[in-house]
Amino acid sequence: MVINQSTNRANELVMIPKAANVSGGMTLVRIRENAHLITPSQKLKEYMSGLEEKGLIAFQKGEQVYRTTYKGMHFLQTYNYTIGLMNRVEK
Numbered sequence: 001m002v003i004n005q006s007t008n009r010a011n012e013l014v015m016i017p018k019a020a021n022v023s024g025g026m027t028l029v030r031i032r033e034n035a036h037l038i039t040p041s042q043k044l045k046e047y048m049s050g051l052e053e054k055g056l057i058a059f060q061k062g063e064q065v066y067r068t069t070y071k072g073m074h075f076l077q078t079y080n081y082t083i084g085l086m087n088r089v090e091k
Helices: 005-019 028-034 041-053 070-090
Strands: 057-060 065-068
Touching (some): 005 028, 041 057
């Protein structure tokens, strides 16, 4: 199976709110570590900006951490449900 660039990008974009979905939030460095991202720093900042614009994550300036929003948690639930359905169909 060949994984193309857009599939990698989609996987990385899902891993960010998943990693930031912890009590207390998470710094950018910890998100990168927990999500096992190999994306260059500039690209990661673009991803974070896009996810913030869509309301999936929020940056808490006072604490300098990112948190997954309610909308982001709903997105993750929908994503996981869809992946589960796809896996069942493939079997």
